[in-house]
Amino acid sequence: MKATLLIPPLFLCASLYAQDHEFNLDKTYSIDRGGTIKMRTNDADITISGSDRSDVHVTIRRRVTVRGLKFGEENFEVEVYADKGDLVIRERSRGGVSMMGYMREEYTIDIEAPSDVSLDINGDDDDYLIRRIDGSIALRIDDGDAELNSCGGKDFYFAFDDGDIEMDKGAGKLYSRADDGNLRITNANFYDVEASVDDGDVEIETSLAENGEYYFRANDADIVLNITNGGGNFEMYHDDSRVSYSRNFEVLREEEDETRLRLRDGSAKVKIRADDAHIRLNDMSQL
Numbered sequence: 060m061k062a063t064l065l066i067p068p069l070f071l072c073a074s075l076y077a078q079d080h081e082f083n084l085d086k087t088y089s090i091d092r093g094g095t096i097k098m099r100t101n102d103a104d105i106t107i108s109g110s111d112r113s114d115v116h117v118t119i120r121r122r123v124t125v126r127g128l129k130f131g132e133e134n135f136e137v138e139v140y141a142d143k144g145d146l147v148i149r150e151r152s153r154g155g156v157s158m159m160g161y162m163r164e165e166y167t168i169d170i171e172a173p174s175d176v177s178l179d180i181n182g183d184d185d186d187y188l189i190r191r192i193d194g195s196i197a198l199r200i201d202d203g204d205a206e207l208n209s210c211g212g213k214d215f216y217f218a219f220d221d222g223d224i225e226m227d228k229g230a231g232k233l234y235s236r237a238d239d240g241n242l243r244i245t246n247a248n249f250y251d252v253e254a255s256v257d258d259g260d261v262e263i264e265t266s267l268a269e270n271g272e273y274y275f276r277a278n279d280a281d282i283v284l285n286i287t288n289g290g291g292n293f294e295m296y297h298d299d300s301r302v303s304y305s306r307n308f309e310v311l312r313e314e315e316d317e318t319r320l321r322l323r324d325g326s327a328k329v330k331i332r333a334d335d336a337h338i339r340l341n342d343m344s345q346l
Contacts, residue, residue: 082135084119091144093194095177096170098148100137102184103166109174109191115146118169126161146172177212198224217242229265237261249273256280264343267291267327275329277336284329285341291327293320293340300333304340 090096096107096115103121119137138149148168177194180187187205189196195214198205202221213231217224220238229247235254242254243262250268254261255276260283267273267289275282277300292311295302295318302318312319322342331338 080123080125080135082119082121082137084117084137084139086117086139088115088117088139088146089141090115090146090173090176092173093175093177095145095179095194096148096172097142097145097179099181100148100150100168100185101152101182102164103150103168103182104186105168105170105182106188107170107172107178107190107192109176109193110171111174112171113173115170115172115176117148119167121164121166123165124161124163174211233263235261256282267322267325267329269326271327273327273329275331275333277331277333277338279335280333281337281339282331282333283339283341285343286322287343289327289344290321290323290325291329293318293322293329293331295319295331295333295338297331297333297336297338300336300338302338302340305342307342307345308340 117139121135135152138147138151140147172192174191174193176192178189178192178196180198180200182200182203185200185203187198187203189205189210190208191210193211195212196207196210197216199218200222201219203219204222205224207224207226209228210226211228211230215229215233217235217237219240221240223241226244227246229244229249231249232251233249233254235242237256237259239258240256241260242256245264247263247265248268249265250271252263252273254263254274257278258280260281261275261277262283262285264285264287266287269289271291293308296316297318298316304320307322309321311321320340
């Protein structure tokens with residue numbers, strides 16, 4: 060829900076009026092098994108839920124309330140259509156509005172889909188709740204937050220600015236790039252991680268796979284790695300940073316700009332490059 064308040068000059072008060080604009084959609088669409096939902100939206104609260112259904116039910120509600128003096132017109136619509144076994148949801152707005160007064164926007168998108176679909180999402184100022192989706196998930200979002208619950212896929216791609224992503228389950232491959240954002244993942248079993256963060260925090264709880272590869276880069280950030288099982292070698296290169304670790308780590312080298320550790324006899328490779336950061340490694344396997 061978004062609201063804007065602008066106070067007009069007194070000589071315009073006689074021109075004030077009230078006006079509401081609505082867009083509603085409630086339809087069911089076909090999608091191939093294992094297909095992808097491709098979305099491009101702006102300023103919406105979005106819920107995507109996986110279930111045992113074979114089609115996709117899309118409900119969109121948008122209501123804009125204006126109290127004031129408005130100039131111009133906005134033509135708003137959301138296109139939803141099948142495309143080669145996938146489903147495309149694309150917001151289109153034409154024209155523009157300037158106003159003096161008060162504007163309130165309520166905009167929600169609710170999607171129920173087969174649990175085996177994948178998601179390819181581009182959003183600006185959207186917030187997401189994603190539940191029980193077991194395909195790959197790609198999120199490219201700006202100024203928005205995402206919460207992922209019980210998603211059983213093995214391929215995750217996150218690129219986000221000025222927002223937070225939280226996930227309570229993960230496996231397989233993870234790529235994450237965050238600028239002024241925070242990433243928090245629990246109960247994961249990744250074998251391939253590439254994560255970078257500027258001006259934010261990354262906290263990942265995962266096991267370390269045999270021959271797994273994990274790469275982190277941090278600038279003005281914190282990296283917390285909670286290891287639930289497995290082991291391997293840790294190479295950390297750091298400038299103006301602090302490194303801390305629990306007692307089960309074996310120290311191989313500890314210098315001002317480089318730290319090397321080993322955890323048990325695993326073959327995983329963990330590399331971290333940090334500038335003005337705090338690195339924290341926790342062995343949680345004995346807890």
